[in-house]
Amino acid sequence: MTKELTSRQFILLSIFIMLSTKVLTIHPFVFEYAGKDAIWSITLGFLLDMIILIGVVILLQKFKDISFYGLLKKFFGTIIAKILLVFLFVFIALKALFLYQETHSFFLQILFTEISPLIYIIPAVFITGYFAIKGINTIARSMEIFSIFILIGIVICMLTAINGLNPDYILPFFENGISPMFEGFKAQIFYRGNALILLCFMGKIDFKKNFNFKFFFFNTLMALIVIIIALFFYMLYGPSALYVEFTLADLPQHDPFVTDLGRLNWLSIVVCTLALFLTSSAFLYCLANIGRWVFGFKRALIPTGIALVFITILAIINDYSLVIMQEKILREWMYACGIIMAIYVILCVIFLCVRRKKWTKP
Amino acid sequence: MLTKSLKDNLSKMKERYHNSQDLIVREFVSFGKINSAVVYIDGSVDKQFLISGVLNPLQTSPPPKKDDVTDYAVSKIVAFAQAKVESDESTIITNLNNGFCTIFFENTTSVVCVDSTKWPVRLPSEPPTSAVINGPREGFVEDIVTNVALIRKRLKTPDVIFDKMEVGRYSKTQVRVCYIHGIVHPKIVKKIKDKIKNIDIDGVVDSSYISAFLEDRRHSVFRQVGTSEKPDIIASKLLEGRVAVIVDGSPIVLTLPYVLWEDFQSSNDYYTTPMRATFQRWLRAFGALIAIILPGCYVAVMLYHYKIIPIKLLISIANSIQGIPLSPFLEVLFIIFLFEILYEASLRMPRYLGLALSVVGALILGDTAVKAGLVSPPAVMIVALTGVMSYTVPNQTSQISFLRLVFTFLGGILGFYGIIIGGLFLAGYLCSIKNYGAPYLAPLGPFVAKDQKDAIFKKPITSQITRPKSFPNVNNRRLKK
Numbered sequence: 001m002t003k004e005l006t007s008r009q010f011i012l013l014s015i016f017i018m019l020s021t022k023v024l025t026i027h028p029f030v031f032e033y034a035g036k037d038a039i040w041s042i043t044l045g046f047l048l049d050m051i052i053l054i055g056v057v058i059l060l061q062k063f064k065d066i067s068f069y070g071l072l073k074k075f076f077g078t079i080i081a082k083i084l085l086v087f088l089f090v091f092i093a094l095k096a097l098f099l100y101q102e103t104h105s106f107f108l109q110i111l112f113t114e115i116s117p118l119i120y121i122i123p124a125v126f127i128t129g130y131f132a133i134k135g136i137n138t139i140a141r142s143m144e145i146f147s148i149f150i151l152i153g154i155v156i157c158m159l160t161a162i163n164g165l166n167p168d169y170i171l172p173f174f175e176n177g178i179s180p181m182f183e184g185f186k187a188q189i190f191y192r193g194n195a196l197i198l199l200c201f202m203g204k205i206d207f208k209k210n211f212n213f214k215f216f217f218f219n220t221l222m223a224l225i226v227i228i229i230a231l232f233f234y235m236l237y238g239p240s241a242l243y244v245e246f247t248l249a250d251l252p253q254h255d256p257f258v259t260d261l262g263r264l265n266w267l268s269i270v271v272c273t274l275a276l277f278l279t280s281s282a283f284l285y286c287l288a289n290i291g292r293w294v295f296g297f298k299r300a301l302i303p304t305g306i307a308l309v310f311i312t313i314l315a316i317i318n319d320y321s322l323v324i325m326q327e328k329i330l331r332e333w334m335y336a337c338g339i340i341m342a343i344y345v346i347l348c349v350i351f352l353c354v355r356r357k358k359w360t361k362p
Numbered sequence: 363m364l365t366k367s368l369k370d371n372l373s374k375m376k377e378r379y380h381n382s383q384d385l386i387v388r389e390f391v392s393f394g395k396i397n398s399a400v401v402y403i404d405g406s407v408d409k410q411f412l413i414s415g416v417l418n419p420l421q422t423s424p425p426p427k428k429d430d431v432t433d434y435a436v437s438k439i440v441a442f443a444q445a446k447v448e449s450d451e452s453t454i455i456t457n458l459n460n461g462f463c464t465i466f467f468e469n470t471t472s473v474v475c476v477d478s479t480k481w482p483v484r485l486p487s488e489p490p491t492s493a494v495i496n497g498p499r500e501g502f503v504e505d506i507v508t509n510v511a512l513i514r515k516r517l518k519t520p521d522v523i524f525d526k527m528e529v530g531r532y533s534k535t536q537v538r539v540c541y542i543h544g545i546v547h548p549k550i551v552k553k554i555k556d557k558i559k560n561i562d563i564d565g566v567v568d569s570s571y572i573s574a575f576l577e578d579r580r581h582s583v584f585r586q587v588g589t590s591e592k593p594d595i596i597a598s599k600l601l602e603g604r605v606a607v608i609v610d611g612s613p614i615v616l617t618l619p620y621v622l623w624e625d626f627q628s629s630n631d632y633y634t635t636p637m638r639a640t641f642q643r644w645l646r647a648f649g650a651l652i653a654i655i656l657p658g659c660y661v662a663v664m665l666y667h668y669k670i671i672p673i674k675l676l677i678s679i680a681n682s683i684q685g686i687p688l689s690p691f692l693e694v695l696f697i698i699f700l701f702e703i704l705y706e707a708s709l710r711m712p713r714y715l716g717l718a719l720s721v722v723g724a725l726i727l728g729d730t731a732v733k734a735g736l737v738s739p740p741a742v743m744i745v746a747l748t749g750v751m752s753y754t755v756p757n758q759t760s761q762i763s764f765l766r767l768v769f770t771f772l773g774g775i776l777g778f779y780g781i782i783i784g785g786l787f788l789a790g791y792l793c794s795i796k797n798y799g800a801p802y803l804a805p806l807g808p809f810v811a812k813d814q815k816d817a818i819f820k821k822p823i824t825s826q827i828t829r830p831k832s833f834p835n836v837n838n839r840r841l842k843k
């Protein structure tokens with residue numbers, strides 16, 4: 001099997017997935033449930049993410065010469081393997097849909113006073129579809145190019161917030177006990193478990209020396225950055241965090257001195273859009289890959305098209321609105337996602353326990 | 363087939379050239395008794411050498427003792443000249459076309475071909491497109507032999523190989539595929555040679571013809587073959603493990619594999635301090651990026667996102683665009699088209715008139731358009747700025763101009779959203795190109811850390827221990843410590 005991803009590209013891919021789903025809407029959303037202790041709910045969520053990530057990465061290295069479908073097939077047989085993959089398809093499709101919706105709402109709030117859903121969705125579908133068809137190699141290379149700009153953008157956005165930080169907004173911790181923290185943690189379950197998507201890249205990674213150290217170092221660093229963004233956000237907006245919709249985009253909005261220089265949230269627009277679209281493309285690539293495994297398509301175009309149609313239909317059902325989506329689908333599907341996540345966590349534990357040689361024989 | 367009759371042979375040659383007036387046939391008596399004739403193409407031979415080195419010895423030497431006139435003639439012609447006996451008609455014609463003079467003898471079915479080539483050639487001079495402040499000023503010329511010699515002068519090793527090929531049914535253009543044995547990856551050489559071998563075209567008048575056949579994506583906006591007019595650059599690329607393709611009649615030498623970042627490197631970088639070179643590279647990259655997206659961003663901001671402009675600047679811009687009949691989008695498009703027309707016209711005009719035209723275009727037309735209220739000063743400034751910036755990377759100017767137009771459209775239609783989509787598409791497209799084993803955006807995407815010594819940064823030559831890893835080669839070590 002040819003290795004499509006270098007170690008560096010895989011690390012970036014995991015970082016992008018972690019970043020994209022957690023810098024815009026998660027913080028106000030969690031605040032609704034956890035209040036002042038939202039930061040602890042977020043940290044707890046990251047702990048869960050890191051545990052799953054560690055399991056997935058060990059698994060990817062254990063079965064580095066076989067595809068995920070190949071492994072499932074050998075273990076459970078073709079039919080069960082395909083059923084399990086359909087679950088994963090739904091999981092990733094919902095995550096991808098969420099990213100599309102999040103980007104659309106973001107544009108609607110930040111960039112345009114009005115943007116037709118179609119004008120948004122057609123270029124979005126085109127660009128993510130293009131990347132998915134071109135393959136994970138193209139997506140990963142693009143991530144390599146944009147990563148430095150994204151990092152600089154995030155740091156600038158954070159720096160613009162420093163002046164208005166007020167620790168009193170988050171102190172004292174656990175004023176109402178630890179139950180709000182767990183409420184917040186439960187509410188964000190839909191945002192978590194993204195590391196499971198990395199299973200689709202099984203057998204495609206060229207692991208190099210010091211991979212483990214670099215992987216966990218950079219992922220921990222990114223988790224810390226996102227937690228610090230959350231910390232800044234809560235310290236900046238306090239109780240009104242509930243009514244602020246987009247974390248990173250709203251960080252530079254607080255300080256009058258900064259806003260006098262111009263609305264620096266254009267920086268967050270660039271940062272978030274690049275990260276969101278590249279991650280959506282990676283998700284779409286995974287969906288197309290699952291489509292190929294399940295239906296046996298040889299070319300990427302057809303499964304990518306099917307995945308896009310599936311996501312677009314879901315988007316139309318939700319009336320293109322993130323808020324409506326949270327009301328209509330998210331609450332219902334959140335539990336479905338939780339169940340799929342649980343199934344796959346169990347699967348990962350099983351695969352971690354089995355002997356490698358037995359299941360990687362050709 | 364040649365016959366023993368000199369008259370018949372000469373008629374046959376004239377007939378073969380359809381009695382073309384530039385085929386010169388001069389009859390004379392050689393060795394005091396043998397009727398002979400010298401045949402050559404006018405303008406392609408060194409007449410001085412022909413008289414003193416070929417005709418004089420043949421006329422003054424005693425007659426041969428044996429019957430074999432041609433071999434005897436070869437021995438009498440000045441020693442350093444390349445002379446050979448030929449009897450095949452097509453070979454004789456090829457030699458004639460390549461500037462050889464051919465001597466026919468009575469009662470002989472073979473001829474003597476003497477290399478007396480002297481095509482009109484330009485002397486190596488500094489190429490106008492690659493002027494440097496420091497470093498060598500020699501440039502390639504249109505003569506392939508001179509170009510080969512200019513490379514040999516810099517790489518004095520038998521490992522430098524020049525494989526000879528011929529392309530073009532009518533032009534019979536000579537092509538040399540040049541590489542260093544022991545450094546270059548054989549697969550790259552094979553692929554290039556196979557592609558050249560398969561070219562079946564009537565004529566090749568410039569290296570750009572060959573370049574089109576060497577590209578994998580022939581409809582792409584981006585070029586996939588490197589070019590240079592300077593032997594020092596070609597020598598350094600050969601040392602990196604690349605292959606050069608030299609085409610007779612063209613001062614532009616092609617290099618492969620080619621990666622986009624090469625255009626952001628300049629020969630000046632290697633003859634200046636590393637820090638300065640690094641700064642210049644960043645400037646070029648920044649200039650190219652701004653040249654592509656600035657007009658699009660201006661249009662997007664003015665049409666959709668004016669809230670992101672600081673209020674004082676917004677008031678100033680609002681005052682300056684007051685009363686302009688065109689929308690910012692049409693205004694910028696109008697100025698871009700005006701700029702492109704001026705550029706095109708100034709290229710075609712005689713040099714001094716072209717200079718005057720660009721001054722007229724830039725100062726008078728722009729100023730008048732602003733005063734007439736057709737366009738606003740910010741729009742003129744932005745297009746002029748991007749016009750200048752597009753020349754920071756001279757080899758990519760046409761691509762930058764095209765992309766500038768595309769991004770202006772995207773900014774006008776979809777605002778920042780369109781520009782981001784365009785940027786992503788461009789990055790995805792460039793990342794997906796693979797050129798003779800080299801990813802097109804290497805060493806940036808994929809990021810090759812070791813190659814950054816001569817990419818984003820320009821480190822001193824003492825720290826460039828290995829050859830670029832962005833494309834395959836068989837000998838990676840460059841510097842022995």
